[in-house]
Amino acid sequence: MRKILFINKLALFAVLFMLQIAQLHAQDNITAQDIINTMTETMNPDQSQGKMKMTIITTSGQERTFEYETFSKNQGEKSLMKYLKPTRVKGQTILMLNNADDIWVYFPRTKRVRKLATHAKKQKLEGSDFSYEDMGASDEFIEEYESVRMKDEKKEGHDCYKLELIRKPKSSAGYSRILMWVDKESLVPVVIDYYHDDDPQLMEKQLVCSDIQLIDDIHTPMKYVMYNKLDNTHTSMEIIEVTYQVDLPDDLFTEQGMQK
Amino acid sequence: MKYLTLASCILLLTSVLVYAQVDLYGYLEPQYSAFYRDSTFYQTNYNKLRIDLKSTAVKNTEFGANVIYLLYFGKKDWNILDFLPDHIISMIPPETYPYYQLTFNDTFFLDNAYARINIRRLALTVGKQQISMGTGYFSNPTDVLNTKDALDPTYEQPGHNALRLDFYIGSRVNLMALYTPIEFDWENSGKLVRAKIGIGHFDFSVSGHEYQHTSTNFYTFQQTQERRMLIGADFVGELLGLGIWGEGIYNFMENNDDNSYEFIVGTDYTFESGLYAMVEYHRNSLGKPTHNEYFLNDWMRYFTGETKTLSQDQIYGLIQYPLTDLIMVGSSAVFSISDQSFVLIPMVYYSLFENVDLTLMFNFYIGEEGKTFSSTLGNGGFLRAQVYF
Numbered sequence: 001m002r003k004i005l006f007i008n009k010l011a012l013f014a015v016l017f018m019l020q021i022a023q024l025h026a027q028d029n030i031t032a033q034d035i036i037n038t039m040t041e042t043m044n045p046d047q048s049q050g051k052m053k054m055t056i057i058t059t060s061g062q063e064r065t066f067e068y069e070t071f072s073k074n075q076g077e078k079s080l081m082k083y084l085k086p087t088r089v090k091g092q093t094i095l096m097l098n099n100a101d102d103i104w105v106y107f108p109r110t111k112r113v114r115k116l117a118t119h120a121k122k123q124k125l126e127g128s129d130f131s132y133e134d135m136g137a138s139d140e141f142i143e144e145y146e147s148v149r150m151k152d153e154k155k156e157g158h159d160c161y162k163l164e165l166i167r168k169p170k171s172s173a174g175y176s177r178i179l180m181w182v183d184k185e186s187l188v189p190v191v192i193d194y195y196h197d198d199d200p201q202l203m204e205k206q207l208v209c210s211d212i213q214l215i216d217d218i219h220t221p222m223k224y225v226m227y228n229k230l231d232n233t234h235t236s237m238e239i240i241e242v243t244y245q246v247d248l249p250d251d252l253f254t255e256q257g258m259q260k
Numbered sequence: 261m262k263y264l265t266l267a268s269c270i271l272l273l274t275s276v277l278v279y280a281q282v283d284l285y286g287y288l289e290p291q292y293s294a295f296y297r298d299s300t301f302y303q304t305n306y307n308k309l310r311i312d313l314k315s316t317a318v319k320n321t322e323f324g325a326n327v328i329y330l331l332y333f334g335k336k337d338w339n340i341l342d343f344l345p346d347h348i349i350s351m352i353p354p355e356t357y358p359y360y361q362l363t364f365n366d367t368f369f370l371d372n373a374y375a376r377i378n379i380r381r382l383a384l385t386v387g388k389q390q391i392s393m394g395t396g397y398f399s400n401p402t403d404v405l406n407t408k409d410a411l412d413p414t415y416e417q418p419g420h421n422a423l424r425l426d427f428y429i430g431s432r433v434n435l436m437a438l439y440t441p442i443e444f445d446w447e448n449s450g451k452l453v454r455a456k457i458g459i460g461h462f463d464f465s466v467s468g469h470e471y472q473h474t475s476t477n478f479y480t481f482q483q484t485q486e487r488r489m490l491i492g493a494d495f496v497g498e499l500l501g502l503g504i505w506g507e508g509i510y511n512f513m514e515n516n517d518d519n520s521y522e523f524i525v526g527t528d529y530t531f532e533s534g535l536y537a538m539v540e541y542h543r544n545s546l547g548k549p550t551h552n553e554y555f556l557n558d559w560m561r562y563f564t565g566e567t568k569t570l571s572q573d574q575i576y577g578l579i580q581y582p583l584t585d586l587i588m589v590g591s592s593a594v595f596s597i598s599d600q601s602f603v604l605i606p607m608v609y610y611s612l613f614e615n616v617d618l619t620l621m622f623n624f625y626i627g628e629e630g631k632t633f634s635s636t637l638g639n640g641g642f643l644r645a646q647v648y649f
Contacts, residue, residue, distance in 0.1 A: 056585065058584070058585045058586055059584050059585060059586075060584070060586070062586070064611070064614055065614065086614045086615050086648070087285050087615055087648040087649060088614070088615045088617065088646075088648040090285065097431075101461065102458075102461060109416055110390060110392060110414070110416050110417065111389070111390040111391070111392060112392045115395075115463055115496045115497075116503070117461075117497070117498040117501075117502065117503025117504075117528065117529075118461070118498055118501065119498075119501060119502070119503060119528075119529050119530040120503070120530055122530050122531075122532060122534070123530055123534070123536070124534070124582065124585070127582070127585045127586065127611065128585075172501065174532075196532075197532045198532065231584075231585065233585055250431060251381070251428070253431065254428055254431050254432070255428070255432075255434060256378070256381070256383060256426065256428040256434070259383075260378065
């Protein structure tokens with residue numbers, strides 16, 4: 001019964017969400033904040049469970065592949081990543097609460113849970129071009145940046161809204177400025193340019209999202225590639241499987257959940 | 261016939277593993293160490309094989325175990341007296357000299373073997389298991405079960421026979437009770453309770469631990485046991501953008517009034533460049549305030565892990581920088597404030613292949629003879645490979 005109620009809730013959410021997108025399309029004067037809000041909702045469904053594959057191409061051209069399970073709840077406010085491959089990191093689990101403001105890492109080989117401070121969000125995730133911040137902060141674009149709508153552009157074959165996000169004063173976000181191209185049809189970001197913490201003119205990374213599919217009535221980019229413009233490396237992330245029709249228990253996002 | 265038996269055994273083992281849905285994994289760790297002291301070059305090496313088994317075939321239950329095989333080579337026979345200051349050796353009865361001989365023999369042992377049962381918010385773990393407590397990096401005052409190596413504090417700790425109950429009351433509130441039996445003697449066995457709560461960006465814990473501590477008199481090689489009652493607390497969080505943590509205990513001794521305390525506080529930060537810096541201050545009241553007060557028992561209890569530090573006050577520092585996406589360089593250092601000696605530990609970490617890590621670590625002791633980090637202990641380093649399977 002609970003499951004049926006949940007699925008009904010999800011269907012209602014999807015209908016309302018589609019109406020919201022349709023409403024946005026009908027308006028030509030929509031603001032950058034409207035676009036960011038809707039995009040954040042699209043990219044952070046109420047709950048999700050999936051399996052991802054991350055491939056790092058290093059400076060020396062070597063390849064490193066990781067596979068992990070992901071779980072998220074409350075529009076990404078809580079998330080948990082558990083490594084499945086390679087064996088070197090198998091079982092290692094990262095719990096992010098409060099939109100990645102609180103991060104814990106569980107090391108199965110030593111059975112130790114370590115809490116990381118906010119500054120650790122800048123650290124690379126297993127040497128990849130994604131930082132903890134890139135992976136976990138679901139509401140960062142809304143909370144940490146002021147957004148401005150720029151002239152619409154075509155990007156990667158999509159008609160896009162172009163937005164500029166400037167970091168708010170006193171924000172601890174790791175990027176000073178962000179440029180973003182959001183697909184008008186799906187309200188999913190197609191390209192995001194991240195600018196250096198200290199230099200708003202220096203592009204540090206570029207995220208390209210592709211292969212947008214409709215899964216459980218939610219537009220989902222199935223492939224993400226993060227290019228590190230400073231190190232000349234890139235990391236791709238592919239969704240192997242994902243579902244939004246889940247009812248994840250709160251216990252999963254705890255120290256106990258990390259160790260299960 | 262021999263091969264048939266072997267093949268049957270492998271087939272049987274494989275069938276059992278598959279039927280019980282057992283994960284089989286582990287690592288091989290060859291380590292080559294070399295150091296130089298008293299105009300002599302030494303090398304002491306080992307190959308370590310750890311094999312882990314894990315099964316979650318039974319609902320809500322996890323079975324885990326691992327065995328370790330350690331094979332030493334190079335110099336295996338050591339005399340601890342070679343590392344002690346001359347004035348200490350002169351106080352040792354000559355008839356006890358043979359007791360200071362130490363040989364690294366090849367070993368094979370069951371390091372962990374436990375069952376963990378999860379029932380709603382309860383988790384019961386029974387058996388030989390790894391237990392870690394506290395928020396400190398260099399040392400954990402609240403953890404009396406393990407002693408960290410000052411040169412390599414994150415290295416894995418051995419398993420302990422224990423019965424552990426975790427009760428997860430809320431998303432960031434939990435209680436832990438731990439019983440570490442000593443020969444089925446309830447009174448002398450270890451009993452620990454720990455409560456943990458998360459508030460804002462902080463995690464706080466308080467703990468009480470009653471346990472038996474063994475002290476060795478290294479003049480007579482007689483051991484004495486005493487009950488200790490520890491009250492401890494720890495926290496981890498952040499302040500003004502810096503990671504901060506702390507951990508402290510007060511130890512009530514059963515047999516004397518010489519109660520002790522120990523604490524550690526630390527802070528860390530990651531710079532935009534990826535440079536990570538950390539510093540910790542550690543005080544152990546059981547340590548000595550000057551090196552003139554280091555006697556045989558102090559040195560030997562430090563070497564054997566009976567006490568955590570020789571000196572009373574020390575500062576630990578660590579910096580790490582990702583040189584490339586596969587290479588991490590850094591250095592840690594420990595400065596003994598009490599005796600003004602210092603050890604520098606530069607390190608390079610290289611991810612050679614997906615499941616192969618290399619660690620190159622050096623140690624440079626900078627201190628006069630008789631101090632904690634005396635240069636007479638010998639300078640050197642090791643190259644360690646970890647091959648995961």
